[in-house]
Amino acid sequence: MTFGAIALNWLEQEGANQMVELVLDHGVNHFDVAPTYGDAELKLGPKLRQHREDIFLGCKTQERDYEGAKRKLERSLDRLGVDSIDLHQFHGLEYEEELDTITGDGGALEAYREAKDEGKIDHIGLTSHGDPDLILDAIDRIDDLETVMFPYNPVVAGKDDAEHDYEAVLERCEAEGIGTLGIKAFAKGPWPSTDELPEADRPYANWYEPVDSPDEIRERFDFAASRGLDTVVNPGDPKLVAMVLDAASRYEGMDEARQRALIEELRHEDSPVPEQLHH
Amino acid sequence: MGVDVPRTVRAALADRPVEGRVCLEAGAGVGNATAGLLEAGASRVYAVTNDAEHAAAVRERLGRAHSDRLAVVEADLRATPLATDSVDLVTAHGLCNVLDPPTLDRVATELSRVARPDAHLVVDDYAPPPEGAAVSKLFALENAAAHLVDGRPLLTFYPADLLAGVFAAHGWAFERRETLLDPVPWTEAHLKAHANEVRDRAAALPPALGDPLEAMADDLAASIGSERAGEMYGLAFRRADE
Numbered sequence: 001m002t003f004g005a006i007a008l009n010w011l012e013q014e015g016a017n018q019m020v021e022l023v024l025d026h027g028v029n030h031f032d033v034a035p036t037y038g039d040a041e042l043k044l045g046p047k048l049r050q051h052r053e054d055i056f057l058g059c060k061t062q063e064r065d066y067e068g069a070k071r072k073l074e075r076s077l078d079r080l081g082v083d084s085i086d087l088h089q090f091h092g093l094e095y096e097e098e099l100d101t102i103t104g105d106g107g108a109l110e111a112y113r114e115a116k117d118e119g120k121i122d123h124i125g126l127t128s129h130g131d132p133d134l135i136l137d138a139i140d141r142i143d144d145l146e147t148v149m150f151p152y153n154p155v156v157a158g159k160d161d162a163e164h165d166y167e168a169v170l171e172r173c174e175a176e177g178i179g180t181l182g183i184k185a186f187a188k189g190p191w192p193s194t195d196e197l198p199e200a201d202r203p204y205a206n207w208y209e210p211v212d213s214p215d216e217i218r219e220r221f222d223f224a225a226s227r228g229l230d231t232v233v234n235p236g237d238p239k240l241v242a243m244v245l246d247a248a249s250r251y252e253g254m255d256e257a258r259q260r261a262l263i264e265e266l267r268h269e270d271s272p273v274p275e276q277l278h279h
Numbered sequence: 280m281g282v283d284v285p286r287t288v289r290a291a292l293a294d295r296p297v298e299g300r301v302c303l304e305a306g307a308g309v310g311n312a313t314a315g316l317l318e319a320g321a322s323r324v325y326a327v328t329n330d331a332e333h334a335a336a337v338r339e340r341l342g343r344a345h346s347d348r349l350a351v352v353e354a355d356l357r358a359t360p361l362a363t364d365s366v367d368l369v370t371a372h373g374l375c376n377v378l379d380p381p382t383l384d385r386v387a388t389e390l391s392r393v394a395r396p397d398a399h400l401v402v403d404d405y406a407p408p409p410e411g412a413a414v415s416k417l418f419a420l421e422n423a424a425a426h427l428v429d430g431r432p433l434l435t436f437y438p439a440d441l442l443a444g445v446f447a448a449h450g451w452a453f454e455r456r457e458t459l460l461d462p463v464p465w466t467e468a469h470l471k472a473h474a475n476e477v478r479d480r481a482a483a484l485p486p487a488l489g490d491p492l493e494a495m496a497d498d499l500a501a502s503i504g505s506e507r508a509g510e511m512y513g514l515a516f517r518r519a520d521e
Contacts, residue, residue, distance in 0.1 A: 160283045257461040260286040261507070265464030267283065276308045276333075277472050278373035279287055279460060279511060 001221075001248040002030040002058070002181055002231045007238040009038035010205050013046070019238060020047035024054060026245040030231060032058040032149075032181070033080070034091055035072055037236075041079040049081050057082070058147075060091035060127060061108070064101040069108035073115055087147060088112055089125035096134060103141050113144070123147065125179070132165045136172055147179035149233070152224055153187055158263040170228045179231075185224035186210045186217060186235045186244070204237040214243050219254075221247035223262050226254040287459040288315035288372060291403050291513040294455070297321050300367035305356055305390060306374030310337035312401075316370065317345050325366070327352045327359055357385040361393040369394055370401045373511075375442055379431045387449040391518070400451050400516040403459055405509055407436040412508035414465045417473050417499045424480035424492050433476060439512045452519035462507035467500075474500040 003023045008016040023031075031048070033040050041059075048055060059080070061072040073088065090102055090112075102108045115121045125147035128135050135148055148169065156164050173180045187208040191197060204210055211220055221244060224232045234244040264279050288311050298320035304312040307326035310333075316324045326337045326349065334353045341349055354360055356374075369390050378386055390400065408415045418434050425433035437445075443453050477496035481489035 158283060158286065255458075255461075256290065257458040257510075260290060261460045261462055261464050263286050264460060265466060265505075265507075267285065277377070277469065277476070278308060278311070279285060279463065279469075 001026075001028050001244065002032050002233045003028050003241075004183075004233040004236055005031050005033040005040050005044045006037040006236040007040075007234065007241050008043040009040040009236075010238055011043065013043055015238075016043035017047050019241065020044065020051070022242065023245065024051060026249055028245070028248070029054055030056045030058065032060075032233060033076075034060045035076050035079070036062060036091070041076060045079065045081045052082060056086045058087040058089060058125070059085045060089035060125075062091045064090075064098050064108050066106045066108060066111045069111035070115070073111065073120065077120065084119060085121045087123045087125050088115070088121040089127050089147070089149065090138075091127050093126055093128040093134060093138060094130040096137070099134065099138055099141065109142060116144075125149065125181075127181075127183075129184075131163060132169050133162060135169050139172060139176065139178065145178065147181060148173060149181035149183055151184035151187075152182040152227065152229060153185050153220060154223055154259075154262040155187075155266045156184075157223075157227065157259075158267040174228060180229045182224045182229040182232045184208065185232050186220050186240070188216075204235075204239065206236050210235045210237065210240060212240060212243075214246065217243040218247040218250065219262065222251060222254040223259060225251055226259065284315045284318050285311050287403060287511060287513075288312050289318075290457070290459055291370070291372065291401050291515075292316065292319050295368060295399050295401060295515060297368060301325075301365065302368045302370065303327060303361065303366045303390075303393065305369055305371045305386065306377070307337050307351070308333055308373065310341055312370040312372035312403075313337060313349065314341060316368075317341060317348060321348065321368075324349050325352050325361060326350070327354055327356060327361075329353065329355050357382065357389055359389060359393060363392050364395050366393045366398060367395055368399045368401070370403075372401070372403045373405070375402065375404045376434055376436055379435055382431075383435075383437075383445060387445055391449045391451070394518050396518055398518040400446065400518070402442055402446065402514040402516070403511060404439075404442060404514075405436050405463060405511050406438060408509040412506065413499075413503045414470070414473075414506050414508055417470060417477075417496065417503065420492065420496055420499065421473055421476050424477045424484075424496075427488070428480040428483045436509075439514060443514055443516075446514075446516055450518060451516035454515045454517055456515075457513045458510055459513045460511035463509045463511050465503075465506045465508065467505050470500040470503055470505065 059076050063069040063072045112124050123146045127149035188211045191209050234241050292315050299322050301323045302316045302321040303325045307328040313324050313326040334351050337351050422432040474496040478493050481493040
């Protein structure tokens with residue numbers, strides 16, 4: 001499991017400190033944060049510095065050009081109060097043009113590589129909710145890419161179209177020794193429209209409506225972890241983190257018949273195929 | 280996306296030779312196994328169903344993209360228009376549970392007739408639901424309504440060994456059994472479809488009899504909502520004529 005430190009954004013400093021201790025107590029040593037997660041970097045800072053040796057720290061930027069990426073990295077180092085980041089990622093890659101900018105002259109990749117030479121970052125990664133083909137393309141174009149983070153859950157796993165073919169990403173990463181981090185493993189579905197449920201009335205601070213019972217959380221964790229991901233990131237709401245820690249602690253894998261059952265259960269969600277009696 | 284191949288189908292076909300083979304999906308439903316066979320490179324797929332609505336659904340879902348390899352055939356599985364010894368691989372994916380024992384026997388005879396001497400057979404179906412499963416009540420109601428209207432049950436859940444025995448008696452050598460789903464997710468949509476089966480038959484009964492059946496089915500489907508229960512197994516056979 002990876003601790004998605006966005007959860008700290010919604011806690012006061014004391015609560016954030018306790019959360020970090022809780023996560024470390026469960027043996028989680030990979031943390032992931034970003035400058036766009038509100039105050040998360042600042043709130044992670046104190047405990048991160050206290051336990052710096054025990055934490056493999058991931059951070060990211062949405063900046064695509066050299067100057068922006070360099071500036072944001074310095075800002076993150078400053079806000080976190082550390083000298084280096086273990087894994088720095090291009091955050092939320094969505095379009096081919098962004099990849100062109102990143103890898104082109106004066107692009108963010110230059111800044112990342114320079115920072116790597118200076119010892120400010122140790123590894124380079126990528127995160128994306130976008131097209132799996134774009135991720136594969138990025139793997140082709142960035143030789144020193146070492147991790148990718150992307151959405152993976154039973155709904156995604158049940159869709160065959162290219163838009164959802166993260167299986168291809170998993171296979172490719174396994175073949176090339178690239179680390180895989182799963183997000184949205186706990187997504188139940190999109191929130192109801194804001195007419196139905198105003199944003200302020202949502203019970204969780206997630207982009208999507210999460211599953212929220214211990215059994216469902218455990219099932220989703222087991223599913224994601226058993227499909228070949230190297231690590232699964234908790235949903236962003238701090239209320240759910242303890243359940244995910246518990247699920248991760250008790251992980252024993254999931255057999256294929258059960259994996260298929262989960263995919264099958266959700267496969268009909270938006271299918272235009274008429275309902276029939278069978279699976 | 281309507282052409283997503285169910286993972287049950289993909290798992291059931293994974294260790295069978297499909298590429299370049301002539302295949303038959305017996306009881307095509309909405310064409311789930313047909314989609315898997317086409318994906319796995321079958322040279323030709325006959326999707327056989329006696330249900331015009333299902334035939335139309337398969338054509339709509341897969342016909343346009345695979346017109347060169349797919350033939351949707353509306354026919355009774357006890358007497359198909361397919362030639363003797365013409366098919367390399369037969370699938371019966373979720374078929375047998377809608378065949379009562381006498382019909383199962385006759386369908387097995389027909390599948391053996393159309394299969395080539397070295398053909399493969401894939402039979403995927405549901406084990407009888409475990410005792411206490413709520414869905415069993417809905418299935419029982421479905422069977423009661425079907426008995427009243429058609430004179431036979433609609434659903435028969437055969438234990439895997441029993442189906443293996445039936446096909447062995449028709450010249451198929453058993454090769455393997457695997458678990459495709461455990462538990463089986465009976466979703467709200469599935470239960471509604473089952474309740475509709477009751478509704479269809481209730482409509483053919485006098486209101487004094489049909490209306491309460493229909494109301495019971497709706498109540499059951501609503502109160503169950505969804506349930507995870509039982510197992511879907513996958514059997515594979517090879518034609519073994521003496």
